[in-house]
Amino acid sequence: MPTAASHLFKQRVPAALADRDLKAAMDKAQDGFIGKREQAVSQYPGFEALRELGREIKDHTLAHLDFYLDRYERQVQRNGGHVHWARNSNEARTIILDLCKRANARNVTKGKSMVSEEIGLNGALEESGIAVHETDLGEYIIQLAGETPSHIIAPALHKTKAQVSDLFHAKHQRYGFHQRLTEAPALVNEARQVLRRRYLDAEVGITGANFLIAENGSNMIVTNEGNGDLTRTMAKVHIVTAGIEKLVPTLEDATVLLRLLTRSATGQEFSAYTTLSNGPRREEDPDGPDEYHVVLVDNVRTEMLGNEFRSMLRCIRCGACMNHCPVYGAVGGHVYGWVYPGPMGSVLTPLNVGLEEAGDLPNACTLNGRCQSVCPVNIPLPDLLRRLRRRQHETGLDSRYSRAALRLWTALAARPALYRRAMQWGAVAMKRLAGRRGRLRRFPLAGGWTRSRDMPAPAGSTFQTLYTLYKEGRRR
Ligand code: SF4
Structure with a gap:
């Protein structure tokens, strides 16, 4: 069972909000990601149709995952490689450690792999006396700093250039x-010389692996630094770690998802x-590994395949949901306490480590829906977070306070006239409390809303009152 410190989410938030370096790094990174995505999408008129196609490909594959996994394994074997099946992180670590020991490995290079973070691979290798060298620049930076990734495609996103320079x-x-x-180019060049x-x-x-292709047994990885190519070709043994949901039926399908992923x-x-890696080096190849192994990790994926969270398995790990999430943007990735941060992490972490451990995460969301609107495979993230909240409520894992608040809200919502009046009174009371400033410094019984910023007072009328007046022609 993976371990996490996700129960510390609320405790970590104040320090994250007060961290000026983190804020500077997050603002810069989020603005860049959002702007670049917007531009790329606007320049590709068929993007919405492509999203729909991507969703269909993933749903089809998940519906026939056993067939495609079997086909993939046979193709890898035909290419001279080996597929290993790991039900959980423990099994995955054991398999990879055995492979490393058989190769008499003292040094291992690693490209970026969130599954390797998920299974806690680096710690296991180092405990066995094997040095792990991260080769992705972001991963290299956080390894030097002794930290964990704060973003799934930009692991050192939380660091400013000045911090990297000091490091x-x-x-x-x-x-x-x-x-x-x-200067960034000089820093990159220095890292390159150390890593070479x-x-x-x-x-x-x-x-x-970004995609595992069933029809030919290929593994597709995308990088911007070329480190993946050096990692996979220069060592005697190449090991691929991937979740079972990375399967796609054909190369053509992978290219559809690739166009969505990069944009x-x-x-x-x-x-x-x-x-594309297909297996060990063939006689006519100028380079490549002598051995090629793929370790397919389940963790809770087959369980998700059979429950209401199946759509989460469509995820192609692009990071767009966190780039557009105001909560992630304010606090960064480390406060989420496990491997996957942001909206997708708030779904995946409770499913992996349990709601008892990660109960704050489904609630660390304003349900504004931006994550779903930018998700390239249209995962209904807000809906999945609501389902986790419902599970939390049904299993009695929410607080007594929130249960009492829900009971009160249910009682009011069942009586529309009373509900309308209560909301109207509440809006007027908040307006009065805010006074001339028009902002509330404290909010009775819900102090969390005003702990880090003032809350704007309501206009004094509820939306429903204004709408009724509008319908009756008494307001324009
Ligand atoms: S949930 Fe969607 S937006 Fe978020 S990382 Fe996965 S594919 Fe990307």
Whole structure:
């Protein structure tokens, strides 16, 4: 069972909100992601149709996942590779450790893989005396800093350039780099020089998978740095870690999802590197690994396949939902306490670690619906979060206070006239409390709403009152 510290969400929020560096980094990153996605989508008139096609491909694959998994495994074997099945994180770690030990690995290079974070792979390898070298620049930065990713495609999103400059200056001295660099290209170049040696030393290279293609047994990865290609080709053994939901039937299907992924993630038409791995090196190949292994991880995925959260398995890990989420934008990814942050994480984390552990997450949402509107495979994230809240309520995991509030609301909602009057009184009372400032500094019985900012007072009339007046022609 994966562990998490998601129950600390509420406790971590105040520190995150007070962190000026985090705010600066988040504002810059979110604005960039949102603007670039908007531009890429506006330049592609068929984007909505493509979204629908992407959703259909994922739904079809999930409905026949057993067939496509079987087909994929047979194709990988035909290409000379091996598929390993892991029911949970523990099994996945054991399989990968065994493969590394068989290869006498002392050094492992790794491309970015959220599944490897999910199964806690780095810690397990290091405990066995195997050095893990992250090769994705963002992953490399947070590994140097001793942190975890705060975003699924930009793991070091929470860091400012100045922080990265300080980090490299402190940690790269031992490699003979003594100058403090401040410009991004120079920082990237220094990281490149440190990492180059590691590709040569590694006995095993571990990558993730963006798509696993059933018809030919290929694994597709997309990167902007080319680190995935060096990781997979230079070591003797290439291990792919992926969730079982990464399957797609054909290469054609993968290209549909790829067009959605790059535009939604970084606003690119195409990523800089798109690589297909099919198996170990063939005789006529100039390079490549001697062994090729794919470790397919279930964790709770087959359970989700059979319950009301199946649509979450459509996720292609683009990160658009978190880029557009006001809660994620305000607090960053670390407060979510597990591998996946933002809206998709607020669904996945409780399903993986349990609502007892992650009960705050489905409630860390304003239900504004932006996440679903930008999701390239149209996952109904707000609806899934509501379902988790309902589960929480049905299993008695919500607080006594929220149960009492719900009971009160239910009693009022069942009596429309009383409900209208109560809302009207409430709006007037809030307006009076706000006084001339027009903002509430404290909100009785719901202090969380005003802990970090003032709340604007209502206009004094409810929407329903205004609408009734409008219908009766008494207001324009
Ligand atoms: S839920 Fe949708 S928007 Fe969020 S990461 Fe997954 S595919 Fe992207």
